[in-house]
Amino acid sequence: MRDHFEIRDHDAAGRIGRLEVPRAGVTVETPALLPVVNPNVLTIEPRRLAEEFGAEMLITNSYIIRSTDRIRGRVLDQGLHEFLGFDGAIMTDSGSFQLAEYGDIDVTTEEIIEFQREIGSDVATPVDVPTPPDVDRERAERELATTKTALADAEAAETGEMLVNAPVQGSTFPDLREEAGRHASATGLDVFPVGAMVPLLNSYRYAEVVEAVRAAKRGLDPDAPVHLFGAGHPMMLALAVAAGCDLFDSAAYALMARDGRYLTVSGTEHLEDMEYFPCSCPVCADHTPAELRELDGSGEDDTDGTDRSAEELLAEHNLHVTFEELRRVKAAIRSGNLLQLVDRRARGHPAMLDGLRTLLDHADELERTDPVSKDAFFYTSHESARRPEVRRHHDRLSRLAVPDRLLLTESDAPSNHDYDAVWRVKPPFGPFPRALSETYPLTAEVPERVDGAAQVAAAEGVASLAESNPDAELTLGHDDWVPRALDAVPDGVETENLRHLGR
Ligand code: GUN
Ligand code: ZN
Numbered sequence: 001m002r003d004h005f006e007i008r009d010h011d012a013a014g015r016i017g018r019l020e021v022p023r024a025g026v027t028v029e030t031p032a033l034l035p036v037v038n039p040n041v042l043t044i045e046p047r048r049l050a051e052e053f054g055a056e057m058l059i060t061n062s063y064i065i066r067s068t069d070r071i072r073g074r075v076l077d078q079g080l081h082e083f084l085g086f087d088g089a090i091m092t093d094s095g096s097f098q099l100a101e102y103g104d105i106d107v108t109t110e111e112i113i114e115f116q117r118e119i120g121s122d123v124a125t126p127v128d129v130p131t132p133p134d135v136d137r138e139r140a141e142r143e144l145a146t147t148k149t150a151l152a153d154a155e156a157a158e159t160g161e162m163l164v165n166a167p168v169q170g171s172t173f174p175d176l177r178e179e180a181g182r183h184a185s186a187t188g189l190d191v192f193p194v195g196a197m198v199p200l201l202n203s204y205r206y207a208e209v210v211e212a213v214r215a216a217k218r219g220l221d222p223d224a225p226v227h228l229f230g231a232g233h234p235m236m237l238a239l240a241v242a243a244g245c246d247l248f249d250s251a252a253y254a255l256m257a258r259d260g261r262y263l264t265v266s267g268t269e270h271l272e273d274m275e276y277f278p279c280s281c282p283v284c285a286d287h288t289p290a291e292l293r294e295l296d297g298s299g300e301d302d303t304d305g306t307d308r309s310a311e312e313l314l315a316e317h318n319l320h321v322t323f324e325e326l327r328r329v330k331a332a333i334r335s336g337n338l339l340q341l342v343d344r345r346a347r348g349h350p351a352m353l354d355g356l357r358t359l360l361d362h363a364d365e366l367e368r369t370d371p372v373s374k375d376a377f378f379y380t381s382h383e384s385a386r387r388p389e390v391r392r393h394h395d396r397l398s399r400l401a402v403p404d405r406l407l408l409t410e411s412d413a414p415s416n417h418d419y420d421a422v423w424r425v426k427p428p429f430g431p432f433p434r435a436l437s438e439t440y441p442l443t444a445e446v447p448e449r450v451d452g453a454a455q456v457a458a459a460e461g462v463a464s465l466a467e468s469n470p471d472a473e474l475t476l477g478h479d480d481w482v483p484r485a486l487d488a489v490p491d492g493v494e495t496e497n498l499r500h501l502g503r
Contacts, residue, residue, distance in 0.1 A: 004163065004190055005030075005225040005246075011338040011374070012359075012366040012388060013217065013244035016330055019191075019225050023161040024081075024089040024122040026056065030225065031241050033232060033326050034059040034091060035319065036251035037084060039071055043254045043315050046086035053323050056088045059249045062116045062124075063095025063107065079120035091123035091191075091249075092116045096167070097230075100130040100196070109153040117162055123191055126154035128167035130196035130229075133208065140171040144180055151187050163190040167229065171196065172208060174215035181219025191247070192220055193227035201231055206239060206355030213243045214362050222369070234265050234325040235348060238341045239355045241329050242366075248326075253318035257311050263318045265325055266348025271314060281320035283313045336374020339387055343380050353383075360386040367392050377444035382453030385428040389441040393429045394461050398468040400433070408462060409477030411498050425476065427454035430461015455485035466490045477501075 009016040017030040035049050037060045049055040065075050075083045080090050094112045095105045107115075109126040116124035127150050129143040147169045154164050166189035170176030177194075184192055194216045200209050213228065220226065225246045231237075232250020240248065256263060260271040264278065271292060277284035295310040308316075332338040346356040359366070360383060367388035377389055384390075403420035407413070408431040413422040423431045427450045429442060436442055446454065459481070466474055467490070476489060480499040489495055 005223060007223055009333055010369045010371055011333040011336050012242045013369055014241040014329070014333050014338050015244075015246065015369070016333050017225065017246055019246070021057070021089040021122045021163060023120075023163070024087075026089050028056045028089055029330075030246040031237070031326060031329060032057055032247050033237075033322060034247065034249040035253065036060070036232075036249050037086075038254070039065050039075070039084075040068060042084075043257070043312060044319065046084040049319075050086060050088055053319055055323075057091060057247075058084075058086060058088065059091040059093060060084070061095070061097075062092040062112060062119065062121060063098055063105065065119065066095075066107065066112070066115050075119050081120060089122045090120075091165070092119070092121040092125060094125040094127050096125065096128050096130055096195075097198075099127065100132070109150045110157060113154055113157040113159065113164070117157075117159060121162060123163040123165060124154070124159065125165040125167070125193075126150040128169060128195055130167075130198075131169050131171040132196060132199050133172045133205070135171050137173060137176075140169075140173050140176055143171075144169050144176055147180070148183055151184060151189060154189060155187050165189065165191045165193050165227070167193045167195040168216045168220070169195050170212075170215070172212070174211055177212055177215035178219040181216040183219070185220045185224055190225075191227055192216070192224050193229040193247075194245070195229045197228060198230040201233070201236075204349070204351035206236060206351050207358040209236075210239065210243050210355050210358040210362075213240065213245060214359075214365065217244045218365070232322060233268075234263055234322045235267055235345060235352060236355065237322070237325050238329050238332070238338065238345050239352060239359065241333070242338050242342050243359055250319075250322055253322060254315050257315035257318055260310075260314065261318075262314060263321050265321065265345060271310070277317075279317060279321060281317055281324070283317040283320065287313065336371060337378070339384075340378050340380060343383055346383070347381070356383055363388045363391050373440040377441040379428065379444060379446040379454060382451050385453040385457040390428050390457050390461075393432070393441065394464045397430065397432070397461055397464045400465065400468075402465065402469045402472045402474075404471075405473045405475075407475050407477065408465075409498070410479045411477060419475070425458060425462070425478070428457035430458040431465055450479075452482040452485060455481045456488055459485045459488035462493060463488060463490050466493055 004020045007015045007017045019028045034057045037058050099105045128147040131140050131143040151166050166184040168180045168184050170180045227247035228240050228245040232248050232252045262269045274289035292310045332341040346353040370388045405420045407419040407422045408425045410425045423433050425431050474493045476495045477498050
């Protein structure tokens, strides 16, 4: 289908989009965070999720509703929207997660899709098999075949205006993920969650999360809406969006709060150990950690007359930081500095740095959707040298014609010389004609003290130019480059150290 999703803006593989959810009569802006609502325990009233946090969509579990006698009849009578008190879009899960936890559930895809339609779900889910990471290939293949059957059963079901998820499985085998993505894309289903990520997310295996997402994306249509099932920690949102995910669902805000954990954009802290709150959300502005600890689950008489426990207040903070980060991610996509935000987040946790490095292994894929022009490129770490903009410049260099005798230099053009032309050299991009100085990305802000990674990337730019112009005579004036950068300059290019020349 896919005509329910419109992409408005790109940065790397991240995008701002609009997901039309016809059964709810709403259009949801992506990237979107769907708070997970446990139908038995409303930690935060769904109405407040919409009004105070800006949630346009939430996710709940139809399998739990179906197997809980106390609420099943009421949800069937009232419909899910009235039962929860939420008039945005509601996605429902199928019991697959319970299947993964307990090994068996008593419902088929046909039955649970029918039940989701009856309770008024806007986006339903078949019973896919969330194959965990690190299993043997035979199991991953066998379970993927079962997931494909579930997708076919969902396609055959009567769904009306309700959208349907087509989960992409394949465990930690990138080729299976890619194939699963291609298969899911070819169904008539609507939204594409990358599944069984929870074990990887819980152990901060972000490099493998990125590998799984990129593999699924290689199989999926570029304009398919992609959900990262079970992901909602604010630390990794920018990374996951840059890898190409559009939807997230967070149970973390409530689960973590239950254990006294406080989410931040650079990790998780324990309320127990905190002396100060680094945040200015309503909860953190009104309380100190000590005050929150004293509530101790007994409930308080808050200034607004409500009676909230420490757990509820922690859950609120957790959700505030998560939505705040999501807005920051969207703003970064608009300005074109999403990868800079990911770089900042990568400094908060080594596992995030692995995630960023893995994402940059796929710079060629990111380059395909990266805008040709945006806000200035900032060089903020040596990972910046591997950004898609650098790669694109190198590709472009191989198509530029050069004069016979060309000086490439990091300093100003010498006042008298007998070269046919003098080009600038700017790490990490490398050489370019002076006329391009004011065009993106060559307007980059680069530190005075360039690092070796930027010099190596610039040398690769020189190599790209030399390779496509074998007859040109190239001279490189460099500012004391490190040996491994000079090693990357082809033998045929003459080099001069500007420091030694005193320029
Ligand atoms: N929730 C978290 N992971 C999954 C998954 O792989 N499939 C389904 N259906 N729900 C999930
Ligand atoms: Zn806060």
